[in-house]
Amino acid sequence: MPRPTARTPRIAVIGGGIVGIALARALATGERGDVTVFEKERRLAVHQTGHNSGVVHAGLYYTPGSLKAELCARGRLQIRDFCLEKGLPYREVGKLVVAVDESELGALAEIERRSRENGVPDLERIDDSARLREIEPHVAGVAAVHSPHTAIVDYAAVTEALAVDARAAGADIRLGQEVTGLRIAGSTARVSTAHSEDEFDLVVACAGLQSDLVARLAGGDPSPKILPFRGEYWQLSPEANGLCRGMIYPVPDPRFPFLGVHFTRGVYDDVHLGPSAVPALAREGYSWRRISVKDTVASLAWPGAGPLLREHWYMGVDEISASLIKRRYFDKARRFVPELAMKHLVGKSAAGVRAQAWARDGSLIDDFAVDRLGPVTLIRNAPSPAATSSMAIADHVIKNYVN
Numbered sequence: 434m435p436r437p438t439a440r441t442p443r444i445a446v447i448g449g450g451i452v453g454i455a456l457a458r459a460l461a462t463g464e465r466g467d468v469t470v471f472e473k474e475r476r477l478a479v480h481q482t483g484h485n486s487g488v489v490h491a492g493l494y495y496t497p498g499s500l501k502a503e504l505c506a507r508g509r510l511q512i513r514d515f516c517l518e519k520g521l522p523y524r525e526v527g528k529l530v531v532a533v534d535e536s537e538l539g540a541l542a543e544i545e546r547r548s549r550e551n552g553v554p555d556l557e558r559i560d561d562s563a564r565l566r567e568i569e570p571h572v573a574g575v576a577a578v579h580s581p582h583t584a585i586v587d588y589a590a591v592t593e594a595l596a597v598d599a600r601a602a603g604a605d606i607r608l609g610q611e612v613t614g615l616r617i618a619g620s621t622a623r624v625s626t627a628h629s630e631d632e633f634d635l636v637v638a639c640a641g642l643q644s645d646l647v648a649r650l651a652g653g654d655p656s657p658k659i660l661p662f663r664g665e666y667w668q669l670s671p672e673a674n675g676l677c678r679g680m681i682y683p684v685p686d687p688r689f690p691f692l693g694v695h696f697t698r699g700v701y702d703d704v705h706l707g708p709s710a711v712p713a714l715a716r717e718g719y720s721w722r723r724i725s726v727k728d729t730v731a732s733l734a735w736p737g738a739g740p741l742l743r744e745h746w747y748m749g750v751d752e753i754s755a756s757l758i759k760r761r762y763f764d765k766a767r768r769f770v771p772e773l774a775m776k777h778l779v780g781k782s783a784a785g786v787r788a789q790a791w792a793r794d795g796s797l798i799d800d801f802a803v804d805r806l807g808p809v810t811l812i813r814n815a816p817s818p819a820a821t822s823s824m825a826i827a828d829h830v831i832k833n834y835v836n
């Protein structure tokens with residue numbers, strides 16, 4: 434008599450950003466089950482993955498021992514090897530974090546300490562301006578740390594290439610299919626869209642800006658909620674193209690999970706400035722004109738709104754004024770590259786919106802966060818450096834949540 438064979442697990446992934454597609458690829462190529470991806474847009478990588486700075490971070494800032502620190506270090510190497518294997522552009526242009534005056538030396542020392550604990554390769558501490566200018570001739574500052582292996586890629590192209598592998602290994606990637614229902618029934622979960630209703634043994638939600646909404650579909654805790662922060666960029670004129678060789682960053686405010694407006698040489702050799710961190714008036718609020726009354730009211734009614742406003746109102750005012758007044762944005766960047774002129778900022782380029790998890794007590798959650806509700810695994814916080822870390826996040830989810 435033939436021995437009964439175990440049925441192949443049916444696995445759904447919600448979200449066709451880089452995290453969802455890296456996961457679908459790892460599941461399909463690792464033969465973990467029959468994989469179906471649901472993406473509400475008609476293309477992959479339409480949201481955070483297609484609207485970011487393209488930096489492959491080397492792990493400078495993250496709290497040692499955190500998931501960010503661990504998965505960024507591993508993910509950087511995986512993204513590098515994947516790009517090399519697929520012939521995708523990967524440029525190690527390096528990154529300089531500059532202290533403009535003595536008041537920033539303490540925060541710079543903390544970044545250096547964390548970088549060394551996180552094993553950032555070939556990190557250099559710089560204390561003399563001659564060496565600073567050897568690396569970035571137009572920079573001004575009293576000290577810096579340099580990470581030569583911080584790189585730049587095109588994350589939308591990486592996601593498409595990951596999807597090619599996933600499809601070749603049998604994954605069914607369904608575009609234009611928004612998940613509107615996610616019901617847990619015992620050990621399985623039913624996923625519904627306007628087109629279908631299917632049963633899965635395991636569902637992993639990688640829904641970015643909608644991760645709290647998808648969690649609620651499954652009956653999950655409304656906390657953490659997603660607070661959307663728009664990152665606005667300015668394009669620099671061709672005459673300013675020589676102002677940076679790689680990436681030049683300020684020392685960020687350690688109380689805030691964003692890195693500050695920086696100069697980035699993109700993978701296609703364009704130089705841009707950004708991103709800022711402006712509270713967005715809609716989850717997909719790519720400009721001031723995109724307003725969702727529902728999203729905005731929900732944010733204002735969130736118990737964490739009062740504590741967040743009390744603690745960070747000055748930062749909000751500063752970012753909003755820099756969004757509305759070009760001179761304010763320019764002043765932030767000119768601090769560490771004094772040759773920058775107003776005329777070099779020729780126009781705003783496509784903004785991105787960050788999905789930042791926000792707890793009931795008002796705190797912004799710093800580390801990556803994953804929850805589990807029976808057969809449903811929910812990625813609840815995957816902000817930067819989640820693009821860098823995407824392939825390592827996929828491995829982490831499989832190791833800890835797929836069995």
Ligand SMILES: Cc1cc2nc3c(=O)[nH]c(=O)nc-3n(C[C@H](O)[C@H](O)[C@H](O)COP(=O)(O)OP(=O)(O)OC[C@H]3O[C@@H](n4cnc5c(N)ncnc54)[C@H](O)[C@@H]3O)c2cc1C
Binds near residue numbers: 452784818
């Ligand atoms: C301005 C900015 C700059 C950044 N810079 C960097 C950087 O330089 N380096 C770095 O490593 N990271 C960076 N990040 C962070 C990085 O882009 C994100 O962490 C990463 O892209 C997250 O990927 P994701 O797949 O989780 O989310 P997303 O790319 O947002 O994908 C989520 C997907 O889920 C889909 N979805 C949502 N709800 C549903 C539903 N109900 N049904 C079906 N589909 C659904 C959405 O349409 C979306 O396509 C930056 C982010 C921003 C915004």
